[in-house]
Amino acid sequence: MMKNKYLYEISGIEHSYGEFTLRIPELKIERGSAVGLSGPNGSGKSTLIRLMSFLEKPASGKITFNSVFNDRMQATMLQQDPYLLKRTVYDNVSYGLKVKNDYKDLKKRTADALERVNLNHKIFMYRKWFELSGGEAKRVALASRLILRPEALLLDEPVANVDTESSRAIINAVKWMREEHSTTLIISSHDLTWLNSVTDNIWKLYNGKLAGSGNANLIPGPWVEGENNLWHTTLPEGVKIYSTQPPDCSIPAILHPYDIILSEKKLTRTSAVNHIEAKVNLLISEGNSGKIRVETEASGRILSCHITRESAVKMNIVPGKKVYLIFKATSLMWD
């Protein structure tokens, strides 16, 4: 039987916690893809991940996995702050196989999974749960998911609060899972730079709703009415972004990277009202298109724009360089 192109198909889900409601009208995730979920705290990333891991059922709507409603065995999730069973590392990593009565080469597979997350199995295999650092515990928890060879691996803030070595080990292991086993990755993170380096596409969540995808920049409200029919919102470090009148003062605006002009100097006499000072964080080549995505930090928020390779060389755009992002108020779109 031919497999459906989409591993996950979500339609019309609504799920509430107190006053917060996650609403996803439609979302399809292709088999073997790597999807990022980003958004501020309380935007619904963790709730969506929990629903997609079948830890909870949505109050309404449906989530199908492989065209069926619940295939918990093939989708596994790593929690933000994972829990280790009060046992040895070996018992933790092999637990998932044992519950499936899969005892074949258990020791070797456990050792391989540990090595995959860059933990020496000779040293760590029989350590107790309390003999691990936070980063090591997270890597053991990831190894216990990798050993299951799931079709979908859902990671909730996998590199939050871990040391650099653990972070690197987690990234490599996750990439390996995708390359070697075509595992579909769904990763939530605040860290857009990291997320961009691992995923193909990023879905942005805001206040329980999908507020755009791809590399579009999400500028959250609230929007305040100012002069000359312009509205503005204030970025975390105080810089204002101007827009046209929003349909609702609280919704986020979408700013496409190709609507942003990157300049070395602050321009005057332009029709664009937004001239934001930013620092280049990262340059990412966009395949063979000749384009480069420049990720910048502007007043405490990550904003991306596109430039050509030639422009990057001509302007000497390197990480750490101070630049200006220029865009019109009309470039800000409303979903």
Add this chain to the structure above:
Amino acid sequence: MDFLKDGFFNAFILLFQGHDETYDAIFTTLKVSSFSIMISLLIGLPCGFALSYYNFPGKKHIRAVVDTLLSLPTVVVGLLVYAFITRKGPLGDFNLLFETSGIIVGQVILILPLVVSLSATGIESLDERLRNTLITLGATPRRILISTLYESRFAVMTAAATAYGRAISEVGVSMMVGGNIKWHTRTITTAITLETGKGEFAMGIALGLVLLLISFAVNGALIFFRKRS
């Protein structure tokens, strides 16, 4: 005070010479309390798990009743069980009165609330991420029960040790339901009561020493499990 000194001296003679009557009471006690604790754990642990793990209507009320039953007086349990299993009682046909099986029934009623309440408290204190972890690793509901109990093993063992301590040291149920019949239903506590009443201190002291020894062992286990948990 000579009677006490003689009592201790004769008690050691009884214990070291393997006095049949003394050892019969010890074995009866161990047999009865071991069956009681096993039955209580079999019933009480799944109940404690359900009471702590699931949300259902009336959960709080059931918990309040279980907690109230923790302080059940042993003689009240003895009286109730006696009333039910006496020849004229509703369970009279089972011939449980003045049998060790009758004592076991009484002791199970006495210690079951302890097992349920303490295991529920132990499981409640577990991290709520445990459930998510077990589910995401593919555990079935049965496996979740076993793994959760295993994760709270130190609390569960504390519950078992506390309940065992209560079963082994109770006198009301054993006396009223068992009838303190020599070579048959006489336990350590009923024997001590009888022998002391008769002024026979030696056997009472010997049995008391054994009871203390068991209590120390149970208490030692409790301290160990509390430290580990």
